[in-house]
Amino acid sequence: MRHLMSPLDFSVEELDRLFDLANDIEKNPKKYAHACDGLKMATCFYEPSTRTRLSFEAAMLNLGGSVLGFSDANSSSAAKGESVSDTIRVISCYADICAMRHPKEGAPMVAASKSRIPVINAGDGGHQHPTQTLTDLLTIRSLKGRLGDFTIGLCGDLKFGRTVHSLINALMRYEGIHFVFISPEELRIPDYITEKLKDAGITYEEVISLEDVMPKLDLLYMTRVQRERFFNEEDYVRLKDFYILTSEKMEKAKDDMLVLHPLPRVNEISVEIDDDPRAAYFKQAQYGVYVRMALILTLLDIKVA
């Protein structure tokens, strides 16, 4: 039985098969409409997350399965002090697969070690959020036609942004990628990541100005500066609007550059960009459902002819 804890749990070849399946689901959704008839997914969300939970639920419902679960630790047995190990043992009796989000890092791994059903890490604190990374990879692969041979700019909070760290780790396995890290000094990419890139012989540059690098980018991954990561409100206020992607800046970008964002967006992408064909962040949310559908089928070992 397989679980998904980290985007690196799958080899590059396995990811290719997963993305092929996701693209087939995109083209032939009806073919998969009953693939999970009679099966149940438990969504155990110990902290609120509208998008990820609904994406998982939509994925299971699209496959003909049903969904049960909770969306807040206070409405679960965790409020009574039940351990993650005990909860998953019980959930294993009720459902066929489980997506778990937990504020404590490593909680889904503990669940997976005691579970009789596949467990998907739907985000564990600031640690991993593998299905977001799979979503990002599928979006790039589907819209660019390749995973590799491009220059990607990552902009915003590169210090605390777990989606960024996870995406870099996943992209490091592909050839010909040049990273451009765009952030204020205070939110620079951590040294351990740049050291890893150096060790692997992967090229990167660190800049502060987004405008200057726009013409060279094939992809721009924008991130939100998250209030909850700051101890000091003053620092947050100073940095939250450091980057705002406007149509003026987009004029400098290539015609086929793509703008990605894990969402939710606050101010970092101006709404005037939404209708620009290069804005791919809402398509990205759609690909998130396809990749979760493919993941559910893969982990449940369901083949659709």
Add this chain to the structure above:
Amino acid sequence: MLNVGKIEEGFVLDHIEAGKSLTLYYNLGLDKRDCTVAMIMNAKSGKMGKKDILKVECDIDDLDMDILAVVDHNITVNVVKDGEIVEKKELVLPKEITNVFKCKNPRCITSIEQGLPHVFVLADEKKEIYRCKYCEEKYKQRVKTVVQ
């Protein structure tokens, strides 16, 4: 110069970083054993300048080599029988170490889940970096944080 006599049966831990032998004594659980221990601190050393030495009269099988390797794999382990050194043991970094160090990340599941072992995995052998199996937090403080 201070003179500490030979031991008959047991082991001698040599080349311990100066000042670390007392912590090592607790790390190895020697305080809980009924054996004679001589602790020599700040001894002169050609190689290290100053070093600590532990002489322990107990069976070498009682010594947890994994703990010793993680704490400092440069320590020399001499096995003594009938008052003579009969073997020098080489320390190898274990791939995984359980319930020796405590994960200090307050966001780690080990901070709330009852009965969960604290497991550290060797993530980078060259740089001797261990990471928590659950949250991947780097193990930073050498020697000090031991699960009781």
